[in-house]
Amino acid sequence: MEPCEFPHIEEQLGPILGRHGGDATRLLQILREVQDCFHFIPPEAVSCLASHLNLSRAEVEGVAGFYSFLSLTPRGEYRVLFSDNITDNMLGKAELMQYFCNKLWVEPGKVSEDNLVSVDSTSCTGMCDQGPAALVNGWPLTSLDNNRLDLVAELIRIRKPVAEWPEMLFEVRDNIRRPGMLLGEAFEPGAGIRATLARGAEATLKEVDASNLRGRGGAGFKTASKWSFCHAAIAEEEGSMICDVGGHPERFIVCNADEGEPGTFKDRVLLSSHADLVFEGMTVGARVVGARKGFLYLRGEYRYLLKPLEAVLERRRAAGLLGENILGEAGFVFDIEIHLGAGAYICGEESALIESLEGKRGRPRNRPPFPVTRGYLGRPTVVDNVETFACAARIAEKGGAWFAAMGTAQSTGTKILSISGDCARPGIYEYPFGVTVEEILRDCGTEDAHAVQVSGPSGTLVSWQEFGRRIAFEDLPTAGAFMVFHRQREMFAAAHNFAHFFAHESCGFCTPCRVGTQLQKRIMDKIAGGHGTPADLEELKQLGHILGTMSHCGLGHTAANPVLDTLKKFPGTFERKLKALSFEPAFDLDGALATARSITGRDDEWAHLL
Amino acid sequence: MSDVKKVRIATCSLAGCFGCHMSLLDIDERLFDLLEAVEFDRTPLTDIKHCSPCDVGIVEGGVCNAENVHVLKEFRKNCKVLVAMGACAITGGLPAMRNNIDLWDCFQEVYQYEGGLEGGQIPNDRELPLPFDKVHPIYEVVKVDYFLPGCPPSGEAIWKFLTDLLAGREPKLDYEQLHYD
Numbered sequence: 001m002e003p004c005e006f007p008h009i010e011e012q013l014g015p016i017l018g019r020h021g022g023d024a025t026r027l028l029q030i031l032r033e034v035q036d037c038f039h040f041i042p043p044e045a046v047s048c049l050a051s052h053l054n055l056s057r058a059e060v061e062g063v064a065g066f067y068s069f070l071s072l073t074p075r076g077e078y079r080v081l082f083s084d085n086i087t088d089n090m091l092g093k094a095e096l097m098q099y100f101c102n103k104l105w106v107e108p109g110k111v112s113e114d115n116l117v118s119v120d121s122t123s124c125t126g127m128c129d130q131g132p133a134a135l136v137n138g139w140p141l142t143s144l145d146n147n148r149l150d151l152v153a154e155l156i157r158i159r160k161p162v163a164e165w166p167e168m169l170f171e172v173r174d175n176i177r178r179p180g181m182l183l184g185e186a187f188e189p190g191a192g193i194r195a196t197l198a199r200g201a202e203a204t205l206k207e208v209d210a211s212n213l214r215g216r217g218g219a220g221f222k223t224a225s226k227w228s229f230c231h232a233a234i235a236e237e238e239g240s241m242i243c244d245v246g247g248h249p250e251r252f253i254v255c256n257a258d259e260g261e262p263g264t265f266k267d268r269v270l271l272s273s274h275a276d277l278v279f280e281g282m283t284v285g286a287r288v289v290g291a292r293k294g295f296l297y298l299r300g301e302y303r304y305l306l307k308p309l310e311a312v313l314e315r316r317r318a319a320g321l322l323g324e325n326i327l328g329e330a331g332f333v334f335d336i337e338i339h340l341g342a343g344a345y346i347c348g349e350e351s352a353l354i355e356s357l358e359g360k361r362g363r364p365r366n367r368p369p370f371p372v373t374r375g376y377l378g379r380p381t382v383v384d385n386v387e388t389f390a391c392a393a394r395i396a397e398k399g400g401a402w403f404a405a406m407g408t409a410q411s412t413g414t415k416i417l418s419i420s421g422d423c424a425r426p427g428i429y430e431y432p433f434g435v436t437v438e439e440i441l442r443d444c445g446t447e448d449a450h451a452v453q454v455s456g457p458s459g460t461l462v463s464w465q466e467f468g469r470r471i472a473f474e475d476l477p478t479a480g481a482f483m484v485f486h487r488q489r490e491m492f493a494a495a496h497n498f499a500h501f502f503a504h505e506s507c508g509f510c511t512p513c514r515v516g517t518q519l520q521k522r523i524m525d526k527i528a529g530g531h532g533t534p535a536d537l538e539e540l541k542q543l544g545h546i547l548g549t550m551s552h553c554g555l556g557h558t559a560a561n562p563v564l565d566t567l568k569k570f571p572g573t574f575e576r577k578l579k580a581l582s583f584e585p586a587f588d589l590d591g592a593l594a595t596a597r598s599i600t601g602r603d604d605e606w607a608h609l610l
Numbered sequence: 611m612s613d614v615k616k617v618r619i620a621t622c623s624l625a626g627c628f629g630c631h632m633s634l635l636d637i638d639e640r641l642f643d644l645l646e647a648v649e650f651d652r653t654p655l656t657d658i659k660h661c662s663p664c665d666v667g668i669v670e671g672g673v674c675n676a677e678n679v680h681v682l683k684e685f686r687k688n689c690k691v692l693v694a695m696g697a698c699a700i701t702g703g704l705p706a707m708r709n710n711i712d713l714w715d716c717f718q719e720v721y722q723y724e725g726g727l728e729g730g731q732i733p734n735d736r737e738l739p740l741p742f743d744k745v746h747p748i749y750e751v752v753k754v755d756y757f758l759p760g761c762p763p764s765g766e767a768i769w770k771f772l773t774d775l776l777a778g779r780e781p782k783l784d785y786e787q788l789h790y791d
Contacts, residue, residue: 535753586750589679592742595713600734607740609676 006044012037013048024053025377027063027359031070032300032342036137039079040071059360066361066507067342068122069138069300076111076118078156081135085124085262086453086497087420087483088131096132096144097121103153117156123345123501124262125301128420128483129175129427137162138303141169170304174269175427178443180414181406182270182277182390183430189276190321192396196284197329205231205288208392210400212412216387217256217348218455218479220411223388226372230289233373233380252381253285253294253334254371255389256353260299260345261456262501263481266416267386269428271298271305274390275312279336281389283321284396286334289382294336297353300343309338345505349553350383351375352507363509364553387416387480407433411472419444421484429482431471438467440482448487451570456481457498458558461491461565492528492573495566499524502559513556516547520563522586527577531584537567537574617776618664620651620689624678625705625745626671628654629762630696636765647776661688666775668693668758672702673746677739686752691775694754695768697761699747706745713743756781759788 006012016033020026027049034045041064050057064070082088082097097108101119106112109120127133130142139162141152148169155165176183196204209224230251255278259267270278282294298306313336316322326332339357341347347356351365354376375381384392391413395403404412411433417440420426424445431440441449452462454471455478462469462476469475485494503521508514520543523536544560551557567574589609597607623631631654637644652658661667667689673679686692697703708716722730748754758771758781767787774781 583753585752587746589751592744593676593740595743596740599714599717600732600740602734602736602740604736606676606736609679 006038006042009042009044009048013045013052017049017052022052023359024055025357025359027053027055027060028067028342028356029339029359031060031064031067032340035070035342039077040074043072046072063359063361067300067344068504069343074111074115076106076116077159078117078162079135079137080117080119080152080156081122081125082119083123083125083127083131083133083135084121084497084501085128085131086494087128087263088124088133089493089497090421090489091132093132096146096149099146100149100153103149104156116159122301122343123260123505124264126259126265126268126299127172128263128265129418130173131420135301136165138300139170140172140301140304142172172268172272172304174273176269176273177419177425177427178429178431180416180430180432181394182387182414182416183274183428187274187277187280187393187397189280189316189319190327192280192284192393193287193321193327196287196396197327197332201288201290204284204396207400208288208395211391211395211403212400212410213388213391213395213403214411214473215385216391216415216479217385218261218459218477220473220477223384223392226382226384227285227288229370229372230380230382250293250377250379251289251291252376252379253282253289253291254350254353254357254376254381254383255282255294255296255336255386256348256350256383257302257386258297258299258341258348258353259302259386260348260505261458261479261481262498263418263420263453263456263483264479265418265420266428266480268302268305269418270386270390270416271302271309275309276316277390277393278386279312279316279322279389281384281391281393281396282336283326283334284392285382285384285389287332289380291382292333292335294334295357295376296336296338297347297357298338298340299347300341303340306338306340313338344507345501346507346553346555349555352553353383354381361507363507364555385479408470408472408474410474415471415478416480417471417478417482418480419482419484422446422449422486422489423484433472434470436468436470437462437476440471441467441484444484446484446486449484450487450489451485451491453481453483453485453494453562454478456483457501457562458554459561461562461569463569490573491566491570492577495562495573496524496528498562502555506555506559510550510552510556512546512550513552513559516543516551516556517559519543520547520560524563526584526586527574530577530579531586531588532574532578533580533582533584534578535583537578540564540567616649617647617666618651619648619653619666619668620661620664620685621653621655621668621695622670622681622685623654624669624671624681624699624748625674626696626698626703628670630670630699630760631655633696633760633762633765634768637769638765640769644772648772661685664689666691666693668695669699669748670695672698672705673742673748673751674705675739675741679751682748682752691755692752693756693758693771694748695758696763697759700749700757700759702745702747703761709744713741758783760790763787 020030046060050060111118125133127142132144134141213223214220257267322335344362346352347362349364352362356362371381407413414430414432417429454460454476499521503517506513506517544564547556547560650656651664652661661684667685694700721732771781
């Protein structure tokens with residue numbers, strides 16, 4: 001047996017397990033704490049957790065291996081992860097990361113000899129309006145430049161605990177440039193709940209219905225339908241439902257704050273400055289569907305918001321807006337718990353999010369059954385986007401007709417856009433639906449914009465010829481990302497970046513996506529390396545078709561979008577990179593013999609392939 | 611005998627186990643029918659060492675060393691249609707299991723550390739083909755027209771594939787011929 005490096009693991013994990021009541025559905029939360037404690041998940045901890053939580057080692061290790069912020073091998077005492085979104089790269093991420101690595105004598109992806117520090121890339125951290133950004137032990141660093149990195153390197157060298165670092169390094173600005181009815185108008189906490197109680201749950205559902213509110217996560221499902229399905233599911237299955245709380249069938253409200261789509265950061269701002277609106281919307285939803293418990297699933301990248309959000313929840317409890325008998329209404333019980341993710345884009349998919357909430361790997365479920373009938377712990381669950389709940393709070397307060405008066409016929413209300421990339425004023429813009437891309441570009445200060453990636457890599461690439469198109473479910477649906485590229489940008493680089501993103505974030509469950517995203521990445525690498533041929537472009541199109549039609553969930557369905565869109569709208573950016581009209585090998589044949597040449601000491605003509 | 615020109619076929623095994631070729635022989639007495647329609651150029655069956663212009667080239671095995679590349683390029687140059695036969699040609703297959711092992715570690719294990727070796731040296735004769743860092747599927751080295759999957763593809767699958775090709779049809783395997791458990 002290997003020598004055990006953590007002989008006192010039982011005692012060390014005791015308090016963590018105690019805090020979580022030895023509850024296996026809290027495995028992810030437990031593993032996060034273990035990771036914080038040891039800078040990785042030691043094998044002894046896996047065994048210990050497995051036995052205490054009544055799980056197999058494979059289950060614990062499976063969860064620990066799934067999330068990118070957890071690690072089964074030791075990481076540095078300081079773990080610095082540079083955000084790898086295209087907008088960070090356009091601001092010089094690659095050079096900065098190299099500069100930082102050189103400074104600390106460490107190679108990207110490896111741990112320094114003294115176990116002090118490890119440096120790597122991570123998917124978009126949601127700081128695109130103030131990039132290049134990074135995370136140090138989970139805390140966000142923004143607006144990085146050489147000076148700031150010098151300081152960070154120095155702080156690491158003298159082993160100063162991250163909690164004692166200068167606050168200016170962690171400053172995250174809201175950058176609200178254009179407020180609307182969600183961000184601009186004052187909101188008195190409790191106003192939405194009060195109106196709901198006065199009107200009644202059923203009448204409130206009617207208001208939400210009349211508002212025609214649709215999900216703000218991008219898919220645009222009608223919120224009132226979702227809420228009433230959840231309600232109806234209970235009525236249908238009452239007989240067989242598991243009754244948990246005093247004979248009541250349990251229902252759940254989940255707020256999806258796993259804002260992982262590269263280029264999206266509107267939920268970050270809603271949660272930092274308008275959390276009351278979000279929690280209020282969840283409470284209204286709870287009243288309508290009859291839920292007693294809610295979760296906010298907060299992406300791991302936003303853990304810095306955890307404390308402030310807990311404080312808001314505490315204040316709301318004290319004000320009688322959460323807990324027992326809310327606002328004096330007997331029997332109106334609802335409370336909210338925050339769960340932290342750990343770096344997995346796929347957990348933004350609602351059924352994967354629920355799996356993750358249950359402490360498992362974030363693997364999308366088969367749908368149907370949809371979460372509204374069988375969600376968290378098999379119970380009816382409403383999963384809505386942060387912004388959707390914020391809208392719901394306003395609707396509860398001001399009524400459906402007021403809301404429906406804004407926007408277009410099929411897309412009522414406003415949409416918050418997070419704008420980044422080549423523009424003078426990146427940040428948060430709230431528009432009534434129906435606004436054209438051109439108007440937005442004018443507002444955020446762009447000259448010679450060439451293309452916009454709307455709704456992130458999984459969305460749509462809009463070329464300069466289409467700037468008259470509108471942000472609306474009828475035309476360009478979006479979860480909020482709006483990344484601007486000017487004329488000098490090579491659009492291939494963006495598609496290449498997104499191909500890497502999807503290959504990294506595929507959950508690995510279904511073969512078309514697991515393998516397809518890797519193949520797509522390799523072909524894009526080949527073209528980027530100057531070895532592409534027209535045959536590779538054909539291969540990309542075929543792959544895109546397979547990904548789009550055969551994958552298990554939305555990640556795979558959309559993983560080829562950026563490549564296919566760029567091929568269609570900016571074919572030149574690919575063609576300029578192609579080497580020959582005939583076939584080119586996928587790798588450097590002669591280079592792949594170099595190792596064998598050095599081992600054997602040969603350099604004769606047969607030891608080369610030219 | 612008819613005057614119709616026979617289809618000329620070449621085959622080879624690169625980093626493979628010859629299992630696919632054994633499976634080709636599993637078409638049994640249909641070999642006679644096959645020989646009515648085709649003639650073999652370079653194959654392990656004829657022992658012809660180099661390929662001349664052919665209609666169809668069938669390649670078993672992946673690409674693990676420099677010689678594999680020379681053979682593969684010779685096939686691509688001479689064959690109108692090139693077929694990757696079996697898992698190794700298509701994905702690298704079993705030999706690609708070494709892809710997770712450093713080549714230097716591999717050499718040391720085999721030539722220096724293995725029990726019974728004394729003063730073991732790493733062979734460096736120029737006649738020995740140099741191995742690549744990793745084993746590659748053949749489509750990464752040349753353009754491949756058709757993929758005939760299986761480990762090995764069954765005799766039935768090979769027969770179906772060849773008869774389709776000879777009849778001028780797009781080769782298509784039934785579900786049963788692609789289903790392995």
